[in-house]
Amino acid sequence: GRLREVLFFPCPAACVERLFAAGRSPCPCPLPHGVETSFSRLLSHLLSARVSVDVCMFAFAHPQLRRALLLLRGRGLAVRVLCDRDYVKVNGSQIGLLRKQGVCVRHDVSAVVHMHHKFAVLDGRTLLTGSLNWTTNAVQNNAENVLVTDEPALVRPYRREFQRLWDAADPD
Amino acid sequence: GRLREVLFFPCPAACVERLFAAGRSPCPCPLPHGVETSFSRLLSHLLSARVSVDVCMFAFAHPQLRRALLLLRGRGLAVRVLCDRDYVKVNGSQIGLLRKQGVCVRHDVSAVVHMHHKFAVLDGRTLLTGSLNWTTNAVQNNAENVLVTDEPALVRPYRREFQRLWDAADPD
Numbered sequence: 001g002r003l004r005e006v007l008f009f010p011c012p013a014a015c016v017e018r019l020f021a022a023g024r025s026p027c028p029c030p031l032p033h034g035v036e037t038s039f040s041r042l043l044s045h046l047l048s049a050r051v052s053v054d055v056c057m058f059a060f061a062h063p064q065l066r067r068a069l070l071l072l073r074g075r076g077l078a079v080r081v082l083c084d085r086d087y088v089k090v091n092g093s094q095i096g097l098l099r100k101q102g103v104c105v106r107h108d109v110s111a112v113v114h115m116h117h118k119f120a121v122l123d124g125r126t127l128l129t130g131s132l133n134w135t136t137n138a139v140q141n142n143a144e145n146v147l148v149t150d151e152p153a154l155v156r157p158y159r160r161e162f163q164r165l166w167d168a169a170d171p172d
Numbered sequence: 173g174r175l176r177e178v179l180f181f182p183c184p185a186a187c188v189e190r191l192f193a194a195g196r197s198p199c200p201c202p203l204p205h206g207v208e209t210s211f212s213r214l215l216s217h218l219l220s221a222r223v224s225v226d227v228c229m230f231a232f233a234h235p236q237l238r239r240a241l242l243l244l245r246g247r248g249l250a251v252r253v254l255c256d257r258d259y260v261k262v263n264g265s266q267i268g269l270l271r272k273q274g275v276c277v278r279h280d281v282s283a284v285v286h287m288h289h290k291f292a293v294l295d296g297r298t299l300l301t302g303s304l305n306w307t308t309n310a311v312q313n314n315a316e317n318v319l320v321t322d323e324p325a326l327v328r329p330y331r332r333e334f335q336r337l338w339d340a341a342d343p344d
């Protein structure tokens with residue numbers, strides 16, 4: 001069947017260690033455990049990628065989402081992150097860290113067009129899109145949505161738009 | 173068949189008078205005519221509503237989109253607009269005008285949660301959602317997306333979330 005899911009935020013804080021370290025010993029952190037939230041669903045989708053992850057994100061400052069991309073990069077996936085030129089230097093931005101740790105990052109070059117997208121395409125066939133920037137503040141404090149689907153007629157335009165923006169962006 | 177369409181922005185400026193005044197005499201304005209753009213598609217979808225329009229929008233400052241809602245209101249549709257508390261007073265916000273002209277407007281009450289959605293549900297069965305705020309700047313200058321679908325499994329969660337947020341919002 002087709003994947004069709006909608007996640008709403010804000011969501012309560014909960015531990016997501018189990019998603020990173022399946023089968024390891026119980027986590028001692030003070031957050032609630034064994035709780036499924038919109039954020040843990042988002043992270044689960046992301047970590048289910050097997051081949052490639054293309055992220056087109058205005059604001060990327062969530063450390064757990066950066067960690068997820070690095071884990072996927074370490075597993076050999078092709079990970080590409082396209083971000084807004086002005087946001088790269090913002091306090092808390094994870095872009096510098098991603099780049100240092102080997103993730104392919106580009107930012108839009110236009111001084112006129114502002115990159116405001118918030119979507120990701122996994123394995124070229126699963127789309128995550130909505131209002132949610134990948135920041136802790138948005139996850140915890142904002143009313144936001146993320147639509148998840150693998151409907152080809154919806155995924156294909158985003159995949160193409162990503163490639164178009166990627167080709168037009170500055171690799172520097 | 174299912175409606176599955178994705179609109180990307182920015183898009184070139186073009187005249188949309190024909191969408192408001194079908195069959196009237198040629199428009200004398202200086203913008204290009206007879207051009208279909210992402211914005212004219214968005215406006216066409218909106219103006220195709222027959223029963224109700226629910227808009228949940230962080231930033232609403234586009235005069236043509238306000239005009240579309242007023243036209244629909246004039247046709248007898250139930251039009252509801254839910255917006256961010258802090259954005260209501262922003263320069264260029266169309267919220268005050270909408271309210272004056274009889275559209276039902278509420279803003280979120282929480283001082284903590286920031287309403288960041290950008291979606292609309294038409295006739296309870298067509299969803300428009302994405303990164304695009306309803307502002308002239310976003311339409312003309314930002315890289316943005318709007319996904320349009322009538323897939324019930326995707327529309328239903330947004331319809332419910334709208335009602336939940338509407339019920340929780342301040343009618344004042």
Ligand SMILES: [Zn+2]
Pocket residue numbers: 015016017027028029030031033
């Ligand atoms: Zn823990």
Ligand SMILES: [Zn+2]
Pocket residue numbers: 187188189199200201202203205
């Ligand atoms: Zn004209």
